[in-house]
Amino acid sequence: MKAGPISPTHQYPLDTMLDALGLFKRNINQLFGISVDIMNTGRSLQLLSSSMQILAINGVAQAAKVGGGKGRPILALVEILNQTPREIKPEVEAIEQVCAELARLTAHSSNIVWRYYQLIAGVLAAMPQGGQSSCLADRHQSSHLRFTTLEDITLLMSDPSFQLGEPLERDNRSSIAAICQANLTELHARLSEALRCLNDTGRALHGLKMIGLTARYMAFCIASEAAALDEGGMNFKTLATEIGHVVDELDARTHAMKSSIDDGQSLVELLLKGNSDAKQNTLQ
């Protein structure tokens, strides 16, 4: 579709812009959902770590029953496992903090884009109408007129039609457009912070994965030690299997969290480029 000129048929790009910005704004709000997903998964990991602790206590009790010092290596292994909740807790707390910051940034970004939406609509409504030609239509497709980037506003301000009309109107258009630029700059700063938060969450997730790997290795070692035991060996094999199940669950949840973080990162990177994601909109 060819671009409509800003003047005289200003309603056309205004509608296109409002649709594009509406989706842009909804995408920003979707970051809320993503941060809540990450936080909920993080909290569920704390429950999982409690399961791990119960298994470790069980292991300690059983290892104490093994006579002749044979249970000592297993005792050492399950005591390491017993530390898991203490290791997971600060990681989850870090994730909660980052997610709370992410939610705050999302709210702030949502407010900025809401104000920006009104102001840029005001600028476009204030463009001269009726019989004035605009070069903008000749140079660009309508899809470029989304006004989600500073370049789009610069393009608008450098268009000859922007300089038409009375000096008072021109001054007002320029000053409002300047506020729009400031709003977009601020929005980009907030979105960049949101991206940093998501990256931080990714790092905390890496820590959780390492805890899972350690627990799995402990389970493997317990199973190996159990093989050397005549009496009660089966109990430790069962314990090792149970630990493996808990670690499997930990893996599944960290995988889900990674998926949410990846979605968030893709979305913010898209928004920072001034694009929006219609697919995200339908999925949420």
Place this chain on the structure above:
Amino acid sequence: MQSKTLFNENGHQWIVIGRDPHKDAHVIDTNEYVIISRGQAMLLDPGGIQIFPQVLAELAKYVRVQDIRVIFASHQDPDISSSLAMWLDLNPDIKTYCSWLWTGFISHFSTGTAIELNAIPDEGMRIKVGDLGVEVEAVPAHYCHSSGNFSLYDPLAGILFSGDIGSALVPSHEAGLIVTDFDQHIQYMKGFHLRWMPSTTALRSWTQRIRALKPRMICPQHGSVFQGDMVTKLLDWLDSLEVGQWKGSTPPRDTAKAA
């Protein structure tokens, strides 16, 4: 959005903005008024957020946005001032005024920038249009319709901004901005006043105050402007009304249609 200069003498202007042909049908039509005095402006009931871009675009033809110095809100309704945060975003130095009863409520329209409202006491007060001395008067209009409500009188222009009093739900944006046939206009005002005005006593007390001011023009927030003989006709008609009489029956047909 359309606009019209109602008064223009010696650098003192009244402009009305309204009758938006592109407005969504579900949004009630509103009139936004601007007093410009020596280049500085006061916005009266700047309107809802839905129409902010159009009001801004129209206002940009008359005054620099940096020269908007004061916003007056007659009461707390969203069609009056839900755009307040946007105006303050444009110009954080704007002073805003509303009834003391609503300052804490209207502040909820903030979207980041804190909205600090100047409280108008119940008895009213004088407010400067800008920095240069021209004053207008906030006239009590409590319970007409809001419990903390003010009209605004400009003695220099002889114009009274009446808020919701005298408002009408005119059928389209093509309706005349100035009332020329009062009897014909009643049909658009009657339902509005019978339902939205809660107190006959308060309404009659208001008309007494306004008769004493002898305004040349009365400008409501919805509908059409009254001038000349129409001012007296409006005040007489308001005195004849018995409002706030709903007793659980079906609302009058014209109000139901309006709602």
